[in-house]
Amino acid sequence: MNINKLAGFVADSPVFNAEMLRIGKADPRSVNVQLSRWKKAGKIIQLRRGLYMLNSPYVKLPAGYDLYIAGALHSPSYISLHKALEYHGLIPEGVPVYTSITTRRPVTVRNQVGEFAYRHVRQGFFWGYEKAATAAGDFFVATPEKALLDLFYLDGIKISDAYLEELRLQNLETLDLAKLEVYARKAGSPGLLKAAAKLASFVKGRAGEGKHL
Numbered sequence: 001m002n003i004n005k006l007a008g009f010v011a012d013s014p015v016f017n018a019e020m021l022r023i024g025k026a027d028p029r030s031v032n033v034q035l036s037r038w039k040k041a042g043k044i045i046q047l048r049r050g051l052y053m054l055n056s057p058y059v060k061l062p063a064g065y066d067l068y069i070a071g072a073l074h075s076p077s078y079i080s081l082h083k084a085l086e087y088h089g090l091i092p093e094g095v096p097v098y099t100s101i102t103t104r105r106p107v108t109v110r111n112q113v114g115e116f117a118y119r120h121v122r123q124g125f126f127w128g129y130e131k132a133a134t135a136a137g138d139f140f141v142a143t144p145e146k147a148l149l150d151l152f153y154l155d156g157i158k159i160s161d162a163y164l165e166e167l168r169l170q171n172l173e174t175l176d177l178a179k180l181e182v183y184a185r186k187a188g189s190p191g192l193l194k195a196a197a198k199l200a201s202f203v204k205g206r207a208g209e210g211k212h213l
Contacts, residue, residue: 003043007058014053014065014136015072045112048073053113064134066113070098071139073109074118077102078129078140081119081154084147087132089171101126101142101150119154128183145180149187152195159195164202172203 010016018035022028035052038044044052047069053059067087070079077100085091102118103126109116128146131138142150157163177200184196 003038003054003058007054010054010059013068014059014061015047015069016052016054018050018052047111047113048109062135064139065136066098067132067139067141068134068136069113070100070116072137073116074100074102074104074107076104076126076140077118078142080129080142080147080150082151084142085144085151085167085169087141088144088147088174090144090147090174091168092170093168101129121150121154125153125187127186143179144175145183148180148199149183149192149196153187153189153192159198161202164199172206175203177203 018031021031035044039046043055043058045055046052051072053069067079071077079087079098080101081099082091082095083097083099086095096115098114098116100116100118101121103121103123104118106120107118128149129140129142132141152159180196180200184193
């Protein structure tokens, strides 16, 4: 298979698994040799062992391909914490690390696309996310409310007005405070319930002061 044929074969997605190319091959080792040559020539990018993507100019990367890759690298997982807050427009700056939540072991993957960190939670806390569509494919992302609770839970932060100010939260009118409370109660953590109440008070205070949310 040449690189142009591969481009046609994986046209529907920027990511492909090496196993796809080994199907029907009398000698799968020949695929490994070809992948190694393409990688050295810069025609493909290795995302992790066995997972690759075509490089420019053999593919035009669709919008959202990086978010799709975050889900493809380590599954099950969903994007959360600061990256989800960026996605939902709750913080003004871009976040360089793609942090996701998983029930599998924690791991960090670094490749040419970026840095992808996966943080572990127990199965009973793995919820509060939704499917999002991109031109590259679907991925999962925490709701704004769960992204904040994940942040408070995993970083063990004592919530204060000063801390919330440091987050530089914006567009707070998009937060569903009733859902935030329901989520905090579902988590079964007194600490998260207190954190949710503190955040709700902060949001209401900002609104009462007439500040831009």
